[in-house]
Amino acid sequence: MTEGGRSITMSDSISQVSLRCGFCLELNTVNVERAGDRPVCSACSKPILLDRPVKVSQDDFEKTVLQSDVPVLVDFYADWCAPCKMVAPLIDEIAHQHIGKMLVVKVDTDRAPDVAMKYEIRSIPTLIIFQDGVEIERSLGFEPERVRDLIEKAVA
Numbered sequence: 469m470t471e472g473g474r475s476i477t478m479s480d481s482i483s484q485v486s487l488r489c490g491f492c493l494e495l496n497t498v499n500v501e502r503a504g505d506r507p508v509c510s511a512c513s514k515p516i517l518l519d520r521p522v523k524v525s526q527d528d529f530e531k532t533v534l535q536s537d538v539p540v541l542v543d544f545y546a547d548w549c550a551p552c553k554m555v556a557p558l559i560d561e562i563a564h565q566h567i568g569k570m571l572v573v574k575v576d577t578d579r580a581p582d583v584a585m586k587y588e589i590r591s592i593p594t595l596i597i598f599q600d601g602v603e604i605e606r607s608l609g610f611e612p613e614r615v616r617d618l619i620e621k622a623v624a
């Protein structure tokens with residue numbers, strides 16, 4: 469007979485992100501590595517879905533994006549922006565493919581003027597990859613090949 473239990477390692481605590489529940493707006497701390505285990509909101513028990521982009525408000529930008537333990541891809545967009553709609557399926561694909569390794573979020577630049585100004589977003593769509601609170605790469609417009617490349621390096 470062998471022991472079936474798995475050991476608990478310190479790495480359990482190094483991939484945390486703060487995410488606001490889309491239903492009740494409770495701020496949850498989620499271990500991204502366990503995103504596949506269908507995490508739920510601590511307040512309302514509704515699912516926190518990480519296999520798709522998460523909308524982040526200006527007020528939550530620092531907590532969710534800059535304080536994330538994993539790389540974060542931010543899609544700066546606006547509802548009226550046609551090229552942004554071209555980028556959307558790419559963002560969806562990246563969120564789905566890299567679940568557990570990174571966080572993919574969308575920021576509506578019309579509702580986040582301070583963040584847009586801070587990061588000098590002059591055209592949309594602009595995609596920025598953040599790691600440890602710092603911008604490491606940026607893509608302007610529709611550059612699917614380059615963005616996939618940058619993501620592969622960021623999660624490697």
Ligand SMILES: [Zn+2]
Nearest residue numbers: 489492509512
């Ligand atoms: Zn909730």
